[in-house]
Amino acid sequence: MKSFNYKQTPIYYQDEGEGKPLLLIHGFLENSSMWNDFTKLWKSNFRVIRIDLPGHGNTAAHTYLHSMAFYAQVCHQFITDLKLEKTIVVGHSMGGYIGLELIHQFPDKIDQLILLNSTALADSEERKAERTRAVKAIQQFPEAFVSMAVKNLFLPENQNRLKQAIEQAIAEAKKCTTQGIIATLEGLKTRKNHQETLAKTKVKSTIVAGKKDQVVNYAPTKQLAKETSTRLVSLPGGHMSHLEFPQETFEIISNLIAKE
Template sequence: MIGLQAERTPAGTSYLVAGQGYPVVLIHGVGLNKEMWGGQIVGLVPHFQVIAYDMLGHGASPRPQPGIGMEGYAEQLHELLEHLQVQQAMVVGFSMGGLVARAFALHYPQHTQALVILNSVFQRSEQQRASVVERTRQAAEHGPDANAQEALSRWFSREYQAANPAQIAAIRQTLASNDPLGYLTAYELFATQDMYRADDLTSIKVPTLVATGELDPGSTPQMARQLAAQIADAQVVVLKEQRHMMPVESPRLVNQMLLDFLQTACHLSPPIKGIVA
């Protein structure tokens, strides 16, 4: 990725670091890895120290321990920041990574400078929960590739899929090549932990942005608004006409939103105008 060399923590977490300034951590979603953030790394590196890593069971990071909960994924990030001697970071989580970011902010508030939750889940309806539980069952039976085509159809617009077949094929290969146990462990948490410590979300006191796409069927605008309502002074942005993988499909739009929020959160230059809400 843009010439960066991945490194490892003592516990084995694979990560990339680029740029200087306030640290910003990027956490990917289930079945993906740190490579999904290529567009954000390019856009954020001129302004921040950007850290992207592979969650447990993904990419080049080790498998999670049996029975791990959300706190185990939060602990992975804590170990990474300790290794890098980073005292505080602005944490950006996408989809499952948004759950990890929430868990990190709850368990390690002293190390959280700001929080961004992108295209993530909260308070699923019974129908939404039944659907994701069924996808978990299919993944358990058939492996990480079981839902790949359906997932890509949810994640990207038809226009983007048609215009970028090589990239879509590469993402499908990433999904298919996941370690089955690591993938299933994360997917089960993704399917069941949308309300993880929901009653404690009011304790989060750092600047928070909750954002999703107008057309994201699994991480809906309603979810974003309900989640933001639980966190004091959280901002909500719904990007028009965007689907789930908006950081990949529309990196400039997402980067503009992130820069606006992050630069304000760490009291840098004035906010960038033109956010689509």
């Protein structure tokens, strides 16, 4: 992997292929490896760039609060250092929250934003309380927390079918440091509501949602798309569309980015 420095912290990334830049941003407890299979197919037509965000994968935690705005600033420096004039951004879950911060802070750098299993809405009070409890759990039982948190991203009916993929996802999640997980949970809990950003942006935006998503619920996502006049594409699965329905997810995103 290659790296660049953000305030003396090495940020690791992968850069493959040639053509229009395609920046892939992973979610919480994930890293750049989540995009491996898609990258193999996209790199023949695009310059595919994948980052390990601070506290994830090979990149160490940076501070005690990894806000979405902070992650967006890291990605912006990354885009600037690579001298990318315009890029397409695909963000999974938390990666979508970061993508929204990018079009909020640096809209001139983004050509298109695809929110995969993500939303512009902030955490509810109930969800914030869940994240507070999660911080306490990770401090006491780090490995057990990671395993359970990753398993809960998958629909119960897919647990057996995707057993190997779940085990791999857990192994990748365990690369996150406890500090990084806590810092990111705090950042997720305090993130802004970007419904207005999505409604007013001139950046072409699409939400790709799972109808059974148990993390980013489908009904509010559908309403959000309607209220912000954002294109919504639906899939039959849950929160992990890239693993539950990989072919369908690949085809949907490929069709969207091919139009750029």
